[in-house]
Amino acid sequence: MRFMIIVKATADTEAGILPSQELFDAMHDYNQELARAGVLLEANGLQPSRDGWRVRYHEGRRSFTDGPFTETKELVAGYTLIQVRSREEAMEWSRRFPAPHGELLDAEIEVRRLYELDDLRVLCPASHAAA
Numbered sequence: 848m849r850f851m852i853i854v855k856a857t858a859d860t861e862a863g864i865l866p867s868q869e870l871f872d873a874m875h876d877y878n879q880e881l882a883r884a885g886v887l888l889e890a891n892g893l894q895p896s897r898d899g900w901r902v903r904y905h906e907g908r909r910s911f912t913d914g915p916f917t918e919t920k921e922l923v924a925g926y927t928l929i930q931v932r933s934r935e936e937a938m939e940w941s942r943r944f945p946a947p948h949g950e951l952l953d954a955e956i957e958v959r960r961l962y963e964l965d966d967l968r969v970l971c972p973a974s975h976a977a978a
Contacts, residue, residue, distance in 0.1 A: 848932065848934070848960060849888065849929070849961040850961065851959050853958070854924045855922065856923060856924040857919055857924070857954075861895045861897070869949075886930055887928075891925060892924060899914045900912060900913050901916070924947070928961075
């Protein structure tokens with residue numbers, strides 16, 4: 848099972864302010880633990896939304912909007928992708944995730960399971976019959 852641990856953006860991350868050295872060290876140590884356990888697939892921070900864009904799909908057309916985007920609570924600042932044996936194991940790793948903006952600052956991470964090929968076969972059996 849693969850899970851994505853999503854770190855939500857803040858005004859600081861959107862301003863391009865990098866975390867403290869202490870937080871970088873804590874994230875490095877956490878990622879090293881994940882790697883030693885053989886569950887780390889990927890971990891990355893994202894640049895501010897001012898360097899990105901959105902594609903909107905409406906009535907068969909696509910339109911592009913350049914960043915920055917104003918609602919930081921709806922933006923992602925970074926993610927960690929892990930592969931574990933169970934939901935419980937993913938929960939345990941997420942409990943150990945360092946506070947993403949520093950121990951004394953409010954923050955929230957979101958953890959979501961990725962669809963696997965077998966999930967899609969169950970959900971859409973007719974479209975995957977040949978697979």
